[in-house]
Amino acid sequence: MSRKEYSTDNLKHTRGRSVVHQRHTLLKVTYLKDSTSAWITDAAEVIGINLQDPFRTTVSINDKMKVPFRIGVHEAVGGDHDFPNPGDLLCASLASCFESTIRLISNKLGIELLETKIRANAQVDVRGSLMIDKSVPVEFQSMHIDALIIAKNSNEKLLKTLINGAKLSCIVYQTIKKGIPITLNTDIKIK
Incomplete structure (x- = not known):
């Protein structure tokens, strides 16, 4: 179509x-x-915090609102998958x-x-x-x-x-x- x-x-x-x-x-x-x-332009930004933790970080979504969103690493690659x-x-x-x-x-x-x-x-x-x-x-x-x-x-x-x-x-x-x-x-x- x-x-x-x-x-x-x-x-x-x-x-x-x-x-x-x-x-x-x-x-x-x-x-x-x-x-x-x-x-x-859509945007997201990760500013590394707690860099000793290889499995978790936070991404800020949208330049105006800067909505923080915790992310983790999938267990299939060694993470805990405790966050998206x-x-x-x-x-x-x-x-x-x-x-x-x-x-x-x-x-x-x-x-x-x-x-x-x-x-x-x-x-x-x-x-x-x-x-x-x-x-x-x-x-x-x-x-x-x-x-x-x-x-x-x-x-x-x-x-x-x-x-x-x-x-x-x-x-x-x-x-x-x-x-x-x-x-x-x-x-x-x-x-």
């Missing part, structure tokens, strides 16, 4: 009620006038971006979401990272998303448009899939 096929531009009946459409319209005008204003590890954060980024994208698109499509549950997981063979087997790449080999969406006042075609739109518009999904395969299993229900 192409971007044009999932476009919400032809859904005039939902435009007036969609707060997302209203905000996107304003942003579109701004970005068309000045394309450089569409460039953003970087792989967990990668999965969290994928799941949260995909779910947020579903929310935005469903608002534009006039779909009333009753429930969403997005679970992302990633598979990696850590022998490469530990230099046990140099033929094993040091990277996640695959990722997977399980998506449950329960919606009201919708139909299968519209919900398929929603999922395809999310796949095409989710920045984290599109970034990761360039490097590793992402499979997607959807469970869509209409009430």
Whole structure:
């Protein structure tokens, strides 16, 4: 499915009620006038504290808010896995971006979401990272998303448009899939 096929531009009946459409319209005008204003930078920063502890640190997320988030090292590479590890954060980024994208698109499509549950997981063979087997790449080999969406006042075609739109518009999904395969299993229900 192409971007044009999932476009919400032809859904005039939902435009007036969609707060997302209203905000996107304003942003579109701004970005068309000045394309450089569409460039953003997301950030996270780790400032090493307690450097004698090889298994735990803190990452500050977002330059403005500096939200501190404790992270640990996975037990598969020698850590205690007593806090989320970087792989967990990668999965969290994928799941949260995909779910947020579903929310935005469903608002534009006039779909009333009753429930969403997005679970992302990633598979990696850590022998490469530990230099046990140099033929094993040091990277996640695959990722997977399980998506449950329960919606009201919708139909299968519209919900398929929603999922395809999310796949095409989710920045984290599109970034990761360039490097590793992402499979997607959807469970869509209409009430």
